[in-house]
Amino acid sequence: MRLSIVLCALFLAPLANADTPVPITRAALGELLFFDENLSLKRTQSCSTCHDPDHGFADPRGMASTGDDGVSLGDRNAPTVTYAALRPGFHRNDAGDWVGGQFWDGRAPELEDQAGGPPLNSAEMGMPDTAAVLTRLLENPVYTQAFPVLFGPGTLDDPDTGYAAMTQAIAAFERTPEISPFDSKYDRFLRGEADLTDMEELGRVLFFSPQFTNCDQCHKIGLSAADRQEVFTNHEYFNIGVPTNLALRAMNGVDPAKLDIGLAGNPLVAEPQAMGKYKVPTLRNVAVTGPYMHNGIFDDLRTVVLFYNSYNTISDARKINPETGKPFGPPPVPDTLALEKLTHGPALKDMRIDALVAFLKTLTDARYEHLLAD
Secondary structure, three states: OOOOOHHHHEEEEEEOOOOOOOOHHHHHHHHHHHHHHHHHOOOOOHHHHEHHHHHHHEEOOOOOEEOOOOOOOOOOOOOOOHHHHHOOEEEEOOOOOOEOOOOHHHHHHHHHHOOOHHHOOOOOOOOOOHHHHHHHHHHHHHHHHHHHHOOOOOHOOOOHHHHHHHHHHHHHHOOOOOOOOOOOOOHHOOOOOOOHHHHHHHHHHOOOOOOOOOOHHHOOOOOOOOOOOOOOOOOOOEEEEOOHHHHHHHHHHHOOOOOEEHHHHOOOOOOOHHOEEEEEOOOOOHHHHOOOOOOOOEEEEEHHHHHHHHHHHHHHHEEEEOOOOOEEOOOOOOHHHHHHHHOOOOOHHHHHHHHHHHHHOOOOOOHHHHHHHO
C-alpha cells in the first residue's frame, strides 16, 4: 500500500478539488512528485518505479533498473530509500575516510542531490534538462498552486529554481517518519514488546560479537547493541571484493572487462585507494530488498552471508556460490580489498549462517513483514 493514505490525512487539504487536493507541506508535495510518471521523458517512470514503496522502496524487478525508454538498463542495483534520510552528507571523518552521501559512490552529497539525479539521467527518467522538467511541472495545476506557497512566489519562473524546489520537496517526503519508522521486530524487541526466537537471538549475538563475526564493525553506528536509532551502517566505503556481475553485463551490453571503480568515480574523490569501494548500505529491510550488492549479483540473503564467510574458510566447498554452483568470482580491484574487515573470526557453520539470516530478517519494518519468506 502506498504511503498516500497516511500522508494525505496528515499533510493534504482539499483546496483545488475533491480529486487533487493541494498539499500544504513540502513533504506532501514531495510525495506527489515521487509518484509522478509525468516527470520522465516518455511519462512511464517515476521515482517510485525504481524505489517501490510496496517492496521496501527498492526495485524488485531485477539486478538493475530499466529506464523510461524501456531499453536502457543500468549497471548498478537501486538501493532502498528507507532510512536514506539518516545518512549524513558526504564528508571526510576525523580519520580522513570518506563518509556519507547518496548513491553507491556517494556522488550526491545530500538527499536533495540524489533526488535531482534520476530525472536528468538519460538511462533513467531521461529528461533532457531542468527546463523540460519545469514544463512538466507547469502542466499540473496542483503544482502551480503549491510551489509558490511552499517555496515562494516565482519559484516556477526559473528552471533551476523550480528544479531545486522539486528536489527539496522529494527529500522532505523521504525524511518523513513513515519511511524510517524503526518499527521492526528488532525494534519491538528492544522496547520489550516482542521476543526473539532462539535462532534470531543466536544471530543477534553473533552479529554483535567481536569474537565470531565482524558484522557490526561496518554495520553499526550506535554506542551499544541496544541503540534504538541504529541504522546498521557506519556510512563508510569499503572494497569487499564483490565479483563482476557477468549476467547483468550480458543483459545491459556493458563490456564484462569494464571496471566499475566505485568511490573513485565520485567527482569529489581523486584517490587511487578509493578504487572499488562502495558505501556500506543500511541493513534495515535487507531481507526484502534484494537482489544484493552494488551490482545486484546475489539473489538470496543467505548467499551474501556465505560470500562474507568465504573469506574465513579454507574449505573449497564453502567458497561456492550456491546460486551458480561455481566459486565466487575474483575481486575486481584486489589492491584495495578490506581484508582487515573481511578476515575475522572462525568460519561459520550452517546453523550460524542461518541464525545470522534469521536475525537480519528481524530488521524488516512492520509494513513489509508479510514479504518475508517462511
